[in-house]
Amino acid sequence: MGVWIDSELCNGCKRCLKACPYDAVAMRGDKAVILEHCTACGACIEACRQDAVKTDVVAREIPDFSDHRGVWVLAEAQGGELNPVSLELLGEAQELARTLGQKVGVILPGWDIAGLAPTLARFGAAKICLAEDKALATYRVEIYTEIVAELVAEYKPDILLIGATSRGRELAPRLARRLKAGLTADCTMLEIDPDEKILLQTRPAFGGNVMATIASRYSRPQMATVRPGVMQPCECEGSQAEIINHLVKVPETPAVAAAKVLEVVREAKRKVRLNEAKVIVAGGRGTGGEMGFKLIEKLAEGFGGEVAGTRIAVEEGWVPVERQVGQTGQAVRPELYIACGISGAVQHRAGMQDSRYIIAINKDPGAPIFSVADWGIVGDLHQIIPEMLTQMAL
Amino acid sequence: MSMIRSDSEALIKKTMARFVDEEVIPKAREIDESGEFPYDLFKKLADMGVLGLRYPKSVGGSGGDTVLYCVAMQELARGLMSLAATTAMQCLMATNGLYLYGTKAMHEEYLYPALKGEKIGAFQLTEPEAGSDLGNVRTSARKTADGYVINGMKTWSTNGPKGDFHTVLCQTNPDKGLKGLMFFFIPTDTPGFSHSKKFDCLGTRSSTLSEIYFNDCHIPKEYCLGEEGRGLDVLLTILAEIRIMTAALAIGLHRAAMDDSIKYCKERVQFGKPIGKNQLIQAKIANMAVNLEAGQLMVDKVTRLVRDKKSCLNEASMAKYFTVESACSASDEAMRIHGAYGYSMEYSVQRYYRDNRFLLYGGGTHEVLQTTIARQYLK
Amino acid sequence: MKIVVLIKQVPDTTEVKLDKKTGNLIREGVDSIVNPDDRQALELALQLKDDCQAMVTAVSMGPPQAVDVLSEALGMGCDAAVLLTDRAFAGADTWATSTTLGKAIEKIGDFDLILCGYQAIDGDTAQTGPQIAEYLGLPQACYVDNIENVEAGKITVTRRNDEGYERLSLTLPALLTVSKITVAPRYPMMGNLIDAGCEDAAIQIWNAVDIGALNSELGMEGSLTQVVKTFSPKTKRAGELLEGDVPEMVSELLGKVRQAHLI
Known part of the structure; x- marks a missing residue:
């Protein structure tokens, strides 16, 4: 079983190399060859215009899923309050539903949730299924799996979106296994393939070094989790929703009986290590001292990120040494690095230039930090940061 | 399966x-x-x-x-x-x-x-008058009815002040010279054992080196390590291994100097390009890499000869000489690549430069090694 | 007590670089390591071994060279190891992976606790653990950072969540996914690493037939999701200097930050 290339037919165009998601095609001389770690996914077969890629893999038949309709969101509520990610997912669901010509539905399991239906309707749900029961007041993945699986089987959605919260990331895979459905985690982009009308799910892999687009052709619903903050909520005026109150019967499976929550503890923000922070706001000599770092702290707080400093800032005692970024400090690669009053000597750049996005704020337009920044503002951080805080309503 | x-x-x-x-x-x-x-x-x-x-x-x-x-x-x-x-x-x-x-x-x-790391051992060879010239060892072991009495001093003793026990080269019969040498096992808590304060040295700053003194240290006869008068042979059984171990240490230091240099010359930009794009810097990196590869091959060869109990003292001496000299040159070049930053205590290259000097003496000075290597070909 | 720890060999993603021309991953010269969360799962299992003489078996699915992560697990002190390797396993998504590992665990049969890492650094999906729990019908706890005690067939654990933590009691057998424990995982012992390389090392090699699986439920063929394409997230920095007065620049900047989903 496998894929191979007929070298007689190969014209060395390298289309298959570019198409291979697994990097399993290489050139030997002017012909392409398939490497050992090929998974026979077939991407190269479609890409080849010479018909040179051969396979003995029988194409899998795609079952008829026409009875599955609707873009559904699994909403999350705690103590009578909706998790904001649920509304963000509804915003995205509206987009997808419009493209498909389908409707948006919501499943909301929990306790003390009846009052949330109007909000769900206002943010785009056309059908709202409430599964309300005291047994669901405290979240347990085993019980939630039973309840939600039952509802999905009943409503047969085409697409099911779940927030990638700590609970969603635990529930979604278990639910997917129960539903015999494919699942893609932490998607950052969702779109509908114009030809196949399937959900294309794009997510980062390999620590964010690669983006992968994934499809679930062989199962329904097409399930995806999405990180909080990625999608935009979208309010719709005067929309009407059908509200269904589902009668919950908690089944007594062994797994349900085996798990008990002893205690739920809410904590203030925990100490995060620099190399795990998603956002880092760093200051250098240009901050001018503690006043400047007060601003930096506020900005970091606004982003839910961490404060860091250059070697100079550490030596001046403005930040503790465990927050030093650079060649003699730590190397970091957050999603966003905001360099304030940092000129960007190579010794500092070495510790932060792999960050996904970099913002530089510096008075000197010739500062080397701008050469590694995505976006730069030439100006005084003492004016710019307060303005940022104001505009972020902090 | x-x-x-x-x-x-x-x-x-x-x-x-x-x-x-x-x-x-x-x-x-x-x-x-x-x-x-x-x-x-x-x-x-x-x-x-x-x-x-x-x-x-x-x-x-x-x-x-x-x-x-x-x-x-x-x-x-x-x-x-x-x-x-x-x-x-x-x-x-x-x-x-x-x-x-x-x-x-x-x-x-x-x-x-x-x-288990609960007791620390030390090895005492060198004396003020006897380094490479072991025939001149003066620390004496005098036989008694039930053991030996040790008198004398040793210097450049790694772990001297911190060791719990010592393997000490002594002279049992000054008339016999090299044939009178013998190793003795001397625990630190033996009465008559003492040491000087720690030496202040250029490199390997956290190693403790000192002089140690034996003043009528009585030890039982089973503390004589091996057959009396065969001390040199005992040393020779591990001399090749000591030298190849020293070479292995040099390889490690060489690699550290090279890793830091590669990192730095990719990051340091002058005249609009990383300094690694300059041919003179490339020459330094090339030399480091070639010497490291050659040294690694020597070490890999000799460690296998030692493992297989093949005679390889000459090969081990060559490997020690070559790798330590290469590491000296690599740590020097690493400092040059780092420019003024190499001179700063904030960067590690200065430590490599200092620490590598330690390897020049341990396991035989290069002046002596070169002579013994040459002797193999001129005899 | 018998514990199964599931571990994965992953590329050290901190070393992964992209080819600037093709945008492809450069895999050559990138070290393979034990997935960091899995190492923590191993440590928790070995602490139970230290405390209550648990017998720990490490299991990994992967190519033949994945035997190295099992040798490391033996090095840390695991009692036995199973390598699941077969061409038919290749290209599996988490559905097919959980089938394969689930069947292997069924073949092992006798176990009280399954531990695995919360997520793997090459995929970051955190799906395989819960899917195995579902396959085997076991209770699960994800993001466990501490085992409080094991008593009378029950285990008490704490697990992290977005708001703080929960204390849970699970009846054994159960599955835990582990991350961010307070103790640094132990290093392998030299003597164990030497033994692990020997022919008589306690490593079993199983293929699809050994675990009684059909090719149609394994690997690429048994997967429900497929990778359609991969691409580089971003090859070059925009390097854009914003213009205007302070409020204008800030407003433009925040717009870009929002567009990139950073707020």
Whole structure:
């Protein structure tokens, strides 16, 4: 079983190399060859215009899923309050539903949730299924799996979106296994393939070094989790929703009986290590001292990120040494690095230039930090940061 | 069922490399500046079974050999030479006589704890008047009814002040010269044992070197390590291994100097391009790489000869001479590549430059080694 | 007590670089390591071994060279190891992976606790653990950072969540996914690493037939999701200097930050 290339037919165009998601095609001389770690996914077969890629893999038949309709969101509520990610997912669901010509539905399991239906309707749900029961007041993945699986089987959605919260990331895979459905985690982009009308799910892999687009052709619903903050909520005026109150019967499976929550503890923000922070706001000599770092702290707080400093800032005692970024400090690669009053000597750049996005704020337009920044503002951080805080309503 | 197994040598290298990256390198500067020996790291190495790498499991070792021992020492030397040198000594010179010639009781009291990192051993060869010239060793061992009395002094003793027991080269009969030499086992708590304060040295700052003194130290006869008068032969059984271990330490330091240089010359931009784009810098990197590769081949060859109990003293001397000289040159060039930053105590290259000097003397000075190597061809 | 720990060999993603020309991953020269969360799962299992003489078996699915992560697990002190390797396993998504590992665990049969890492650094999906729990019908706890005690067939654990933590009691057998424990995982012992390389090492090699699986439920063929394409997230920095007065620049900047989903 496998894929191979007929070298007689190969014209060395390298289309298959570019198409291979697994990097399993290489050139030997002017012909392409398939490497050992090929998974026979077939991407190269479609890409080849010479018909040179051969396979003995029988194409899998795609079952008829026409009875599955609707873009559904699994909403999350705690103590009578909706998790904001649920509304963000509804915003995205509206987009997808419009493209498909389908409707948006919501499943909301929990306790003390009846009052949330109007909000769900206002943010785009056309059908709202409430599964309300005291047994669901405290979240347990085993019980939630039973309840939600039952509802999905009943409503047969085409697409099911779940927030990638700590609970969603635990529930979604278990639910997917129960539903015999494919699942893609932490998607950052969702779109509908114009030809196949399937959900294309794009997510980062390999620590964010690669983006992968994934499809679930062989199962329904097409399930995806999405990180909080990625999608935009979208309010719709005067929309009407059908509200269904589902009668919950908690089944007594062994797994349900085996798990008990002893205690739920809410904590203030925990100490995060620099190399795990998603956002880092760093200051250098240009901050001018503690006043400047007060601003930096506020900005970091606004982003839910961490404060860091250059070697100079550490030596001046403005930040503790465990927050030093650079060649003699730590190397970091957050999603966003905001360099304030940092000129960007190579010794500092070495510790932060792999960050996904970099913002530089510096008075000197010739500062080397701008050469590694995505976006730069030439100006005084003492004016710019307060303005940022104001505009972020902090 | 098919046989799929890991290569233990590669796994040990990888494990030690991770240990060095995670545990040693982040603390190296602080340890070097404090001058305190890092006992916590030494204990961790013991817990991983590194100290027993050369010894069979029957005496509490890890069941390895010289090849695996030198692989581990290379990695450790990449992190911090003082830690590597002390560990290397504990594995080999400080314990080998005890392992080969010690009684079961001595093994229980000293060898097992030594391999667990609970006791530290030291190896005493050098005297003020006897370094390369071992025939001139003056520390005397006088036979008594039930043992020996040791008198004299040793110098440049690594772990001298911190050791719990010592393997000491003594003269049993001054008339016999080299044929009167013998190794003795002397615990630190033997009455009459004392030491000077720690020497202040250029490199390996957290190793403790000192003079030690023996004043009528009475020891039982089983503390004589081997057959009387065969001390030189005892030394010769491990001399090749000592030299190739020293070469392994040099390889580790060389690699550290090269890694730092490569990193720096990619990052440091002058005239609008990284300095690594300049041919004179490239020449330095090329020389470092070629010498490292050549040295590595020598070490890999000789460790296997030692493991297979083949005679290889000359090859070991060549390897020690070549790798340590190469590491000297690499640490010098690394400082040049770093420019003024290389001169700063904030960067590690200055430490490599200082620490490597230690390797020039241990295991035989190069002036003597060159002579003995040449003698092999001119005889 | 018998514990199964599931571990994965992953590329060290901190070393992964992209080819600037093709945008492809450069895999050559990138070290393979034990997935960091899995190493923590191993440590928790070995602490139970230290405390209550648990017998620990490490299991990994992967190519033949994945035997190295099992050798490391033996090095840390695991009692036995199973390598699941077969061409038919290749290209599996988490659905097919959980089938394969689930069947292997069924073959092992006798176990009280399954531990695995919360997520793997090459995929970051955190799906395989819960899917195995579902396959085997076991209770699960994800993001466990501490085991409080094991008593009378029950285990008490704490697990992290977005708001703080929960204390849970699970009846054994159960599955835990582990991350961010307070103790640094132990390093492998040299003697164990030497033994792991020997022919008589306690490593079993199983293929699809050994675990009684059909090719149609394994690997690429048994997967429900497929990778359609991969691409580089971003090859070059925009390097854009914003213009205007302070409020204008800030407003433009925040717009870009929002567009990139950073707020």
